[in-house]
Amino acid sequence: MSRDSAASAPGQPGTRAGRPVGRKATGSRWGQFVEVGLLQGGVQGSPVLRLLMRWVRRPLLPVMRLWRRNIQLKVVVTTLLMSLGVVLLLGFVVIGQVRNGLLDAKVKASQSQATGGFTVARQEADSAAGAGGEDRSGPDDNPVQNVSGWMSSLVQSLSSGGQGAFSVVTLSTTSTDNNSRGLGPRASGFVEWSLSVPEDLRERVGEGTGAAQSYTRIFYNNGQESQPGLIIGTQVNDPNGDPYQLYYLFPLTQEEKSLSLVKGTLATAGLFVVVLLGAIAWLVVRQVVTPVRMAAGIAERLSAGRLQERMKVTGEDDIARLGEAFNKMAQNLQLKIQQLEDLSRMQRRFVSDVSHELRTPLTTVRMAADVIHDARVDFDPMTARSAELLADQLDRFETLLADLLEISRFDAGAAALEAEPIDLREVVRRVVSGAEPLAERKGTHVRVVGDQQPVVAEADARRVERVLRNLVVNAVEHGEGKDVVVKLAAAGGAVAVAVRDYGVGLKPGEATRVFSRFWRADPARARTTGGTGLGLSIALEDARLHGGWLQAWGEPGGGSQFRLTLPRTADEPLRGSPIPLEPKDSRRNRGLNDAGLPLGGTQKLATVPAQPAGERAVPPMPALAPRVAGAVDPAALPGNGARVVPRPTTEPRGQAGPPGEAPAEDGRVTGEKSDQLKQGEESRGR
Amino acid sequence: MKGRVLVVDDDTALAEMLGIVLRGEGFEPSFVADGDKALAAFRETKPDLVLLDLMLPGRDGIEVCRLIRAESGVPIVMLTAKSDTVDVVVGLESGADDYIVKPFKPKELVARIRARLRRSEEPAPEQLAIGDLVIDVAGHSVKRDGASIALTPLEFDLLVALARKPWQVFTREVLLEQVWGYRHAADTRLVNVHVQRLRSKVEKDPERPEIVVTVRGVGYKAGPS
Numbered sequence: 001m002s003r004d005s006a007a008s009a010p011g012q013p014g015t016r017a018g019r020p021v022g023r024k025a026t027g028s029r030w031g032q033f034v035e036v037g038l039l040q041g042g043v044q045g046s047p048v049l050r051l052l053m054r055w056v057r058r059p060l061l062p063v064m065r066l067w068r069r070n071i072q073l074k075v076v077v078t079t080l081l082m083s084l085g086v087v088l089l090l091g092f093v094v095i096g097q098v099r100n101g102l103l104d105a106k107v108k109a110s111q112s113q114a115t116g117g118f119t120v121a122r123q124e125a126d127s128a129a130g131a132g133g134e135d136r137s138g139p140d141d142n143p144v145q146n147v148s149g150w151m152s153s154l155v156q157s158l159s160s161g162g163q164g165a166f167s168v169v170t171l172s173t174t175s176t177d178n179n180s181r182g183l184g185p186r187a188s189g190f191v192e193w194s195l196s197v198p199e200d201l202r203e204r205v206g207e208g209t210g211a212a213q214s215y216t217r218i219f220y221n222n223g224q225e226s227q228p229g230l231i232i233g234t235q236v237n238d239p240n241g242d243p244y245q246l247y248y249l250f251p252l253t254q255e256e257k258s259l260s261l262v263k264g265t266l267a268t269a270g271l272f273v274v275v276l277l278g279a280i281a282w283l284v285v286r287q288v289v290t291p292v293r294m295a296a297g298i299a300e301r302l303s304a305g306r307l308q309e310r311m312k313v314t315g316e317d318d319i320a321r322l323g324e325a326f327n328k329m330a331q332n333l334q335l336k337i338q339q340l341e342d343l344s345r346m347q348r349r350f351v352s353d354v355s356h357e358l359r360t361p362l363t364t365v366r367m368a369a370d371v372i373h374d375a376r377v378d379f380d381p382m383t384a385r386s387a388e389l390l391a392d393q394l395d396r397f398e399t400l401l402a403d404l405l406e407i408s409r410f411d412a413g414a415a416a417l418e419a420e421p422i423d424l425r426e427v428v429r430r431v432v433s434g435a436e437p438l439a440e441r442k443g444t445h446v447r448v449v450g451d452q453q454p455v456v457a458e459a460d461a462r463r464v465e466r467v468l469r470n471l472v473v474n475a476v477e478h479g480e481g482k483d484v485v486v487k488l489a490a491a492g493g494a495v496a497v498a499v500r501d502y503g504v505g506l507k508p509g510e511a512t513r514v515f516s517r518f519w520r521a522d523p524a525r526a527r528t529t530g531g532t533g534l535g536l537s538i539a540l541e542d543a544r545l546h547g548g549w550l551q552a553w554g555e556p557g558g559g560s561q562f563r564l565t566l567p568r569t570a571d572e573p574l575r576g577s578p579i580p581l582e583p584k585d586s587r588r589n590r591g592l593n594d595a596g597l598p599l600g601g602t603q604k605l606a607t608v609p610a611q612p613a614g615e616r617a618v619p620p621m622p623a624l625a626p627r628v629a630g631a632v633d634p635a636a637l638p639g640n641g642a643r644v645v646p647r648p649t650t651e652p653r654g655q656a657g658p659p660g661e662a663p664a665e666d667g668r669v670t671g672e673k674s675d676q677l678k679q680g681e682e683s684r685g686r
Numbered sequence: 687m688k689g690r691v692l693v694v695d696d697d698t699a700l701a702e703m704l705g706i707v708l709r710g711e712g713f714e715p716s717f718v719a720d721g722d723k724a725l726a727a728f729r730e731t732k733p734d735l736v737l738l739d740l741m742l743p744g745r746d747g748i749e750v751c752r753l754i755r756a757e758s759g760v761p762i763v764m765l766t767a768k769s770d771t772v773d774v775v776v777g778l779e780s781g782a783d784d785y786i787v788k789p790f791k792p793k794e795l796v797a798r799i800r801a802r803l804r805r806s807e808e809p810a811p812e813q814l815a816i817g818d819l820v821i822d823v824a825g826h827s828v829k830r831d832g833a834s835i836a837l838t839p840l841e842f843d844l845l846v847a848l849a850r851k852p853w854q855v856f857t858r859e860v861l862l863e864q865v866w867g868y869r870h871a872a873d874t875r876l877v878n879v880h881v882q883r884l885r886s887k888v889e890k891d892p893e894r895p896e897i898v899v900t901v902r903g904v905g906y907k908a909g910p911s
Contacts, residue, residue, distance in 0.1 A: 359767040359788035364700045366789045367707055398789055418875075421903040456903070461874070 072285045079281035080274060087270035091263075098262045102255045107213075107230060113166065114211065114232040114248040117158050121236045121246050124154055128239035147238050151186055158246075159188030167218070169193045169247040171202070190222035197231060197247055205233045205245050218249050227253045291319045295326055307334040348412045351405060358401060362394075369394050396532075403534035407517070410541040417460050417545050419570045424455040424464065424495060428486055431468045435476055443481040446472065450488040457495040458570045463542040467550065468497060470535040471562045475501035482559070490568070491578035498563040498579045506554025514552050515540045539564075549574060553581045555588075689713040691799065692733035694724045694750060695765065696742050704737065707792045713799070721745030725753050733760065735802055740766045740777055748780045755781030759838035761802035765790075778879035783840040784866060785876075801867025802840075816849035817897040817909045819888060828888065840865065841884045848898060848908040857905040881906060 167189035218229040233247035313323035373391040376384040479501035518533035543550035554560030565577040718727040721744035740747035764785040812823035858874035
């Protein structure tokens, strides 16, 4: 059954539906070629053939698709095919039986009739021979005439006994010799003997071993239609002792009529059975499939956030049990989600309350400290210094508290995006002018590149400004007095701001860890620069809230670059960034090694900045983390050197939408849109 | 000099500290700790400005704000511990002119208070027209077809700022600086909420504004006269 297995190869079963079962018997080479080649699509031959196959297969694709997706169709078609097979088999057996029954009786009757006839013929011959011997005046007294006449009368008498129920044919064995003696073939009932008596039967009878029989068609020379018949023949001697062949031909018209009647009945019955079985299968499958489809539809709606959806349960059968179990599951799911939502609400409420409770006394302390600080000139040096320390540390405490609250707001999913079209150049200008005092203190010059044209994106100005302020301040603080370059760009559906410094840079692996909470580049280093250690974590969350990316690149001693990429319009998934993560003037791009000397044999990069798919690929870097999966979703793989931030599906993006509903829709839309980007995910999801 | 400030706050320590700072800056603070008594205290002291904590025992700050605004256009500055959008917007919509998030620096507080009181300096007599409105800057009145429209000082300032330069599109940041007196860019929600409030008073159809027109992606400008 090699062809069967080929036909049911995955993805190709659809074509079998239309193929008649009977055709399988004719396993010609062409048939094999068509089945194997067409159904499997595995023609290894010429491209022309492959093209042909594709051309033939194309119109079948929707059918195959329907076949794959529709269990009802599958069951009905299978039932139809199998019942057709059964009915055909049954039909053949029944028809065989009926034929045998009908013919057996007829054959027996015919045989006895023929045997009787043969006996009569022999007796006639014997009696004629006896009478002839007496009557004959001479040995050569016109024996041919005599035998010829005798034969004619014999045929006449033999056939007259049947009253048209059979015909009789006589043939002389050696026709050429006998012809010269005038003894030709004789037939009763206008039978065309030459066509009606098959050649091989004549040979068998000619062997003279006894009676032989065969089925044949009886042809007539009087315009009567030919009909099927049974022919029984034997070799008999004429009065002269010469052998001749005597045939009885029995028409089987009646039997054939009965048989075709039976066949017709069977075919009609079979057709009805097949069609009815198909209909029954359709109905039965419908009974099962309808609830299953309903369950599928409701499950989809559940996953879309409509948690109150339930299946309708009637009766107590298995389907009802499925429905009950399904509803129970949905119930529990709803309960759990409710609990989680409550928990989240409580958490948010708690954060809000703590915020208030902490802030009120802190405000008092703050104001008191400021009053004391302002009056410190009147104090002795120790108290004055204490007042300074108090004020400074209160500043720090305040920022820390604010950052903590911001982070907890993100964690609770309470952060809301207020996106509107903003020009990032404005934001950058504000940030740069805000960082000017610090830059002056550090002796750093902050340059802005790429601000000739508007860089507009739908974003939350407050959050973007916070992110960029963080990046610029970090760059200035770690830039060791060298220039800081802020680069803007827009391309495709994305805008990007990259902040480049030429300071200490980042060690391998640090490009990921900079975003960790409370992470510090060098724990041993004194915490002279302010900062809470939460800035980049918050920045990352802000980027994520926009559906954007925040990524870092750096090399030890060669500086670093932080890149913020935002989608041009909210809800549009990012496919790439207009600015490469690794700057053009990195050591590796300039062909220098870590010490700043021209690059020798081994290539070594400080960090592995994974770039989003679709961007210009970086040459492979040996001995460092592979960037395969990370390129798409590195947030799931900490430590691969990248922070590509996919849009979170759990965070409500609208201000007041009920949690659970909006994110689910959002996530779905995102998933659909980013098909090309995440083909791997797509194949996993379906 | 005008400088009476009513502090509505239930935290006695903070209220006392606020008192110290305000007195140090030359204001005359008075105090009330209960939301229920706030309105009575307001009527009694007739302050030039109200410092209002949002979380109060009895009536909460939002309610108090609404009650005060119902009978007076006196500047109200909210003190809030919550900088979340919803809280701030609710506070502003209830009629507050400005808000300060705790913890704040004394200088910041004083700057905000001064910015709110600054407008009481004598303006030059000036007549402005915006849409079908006539604004008398010195008389602090806005009239449509002779009928005057009551605006709070802040809303009036906002309208005047727009009307003075009808050819200019004001970004939210510029408005924040001109109307609220912020030197650095701050929360643009202030502008959004107050523009909505202003529109609800001066527009014939607030859904289709003709006086204060939104310029998408930039800010606001005065409608054609």
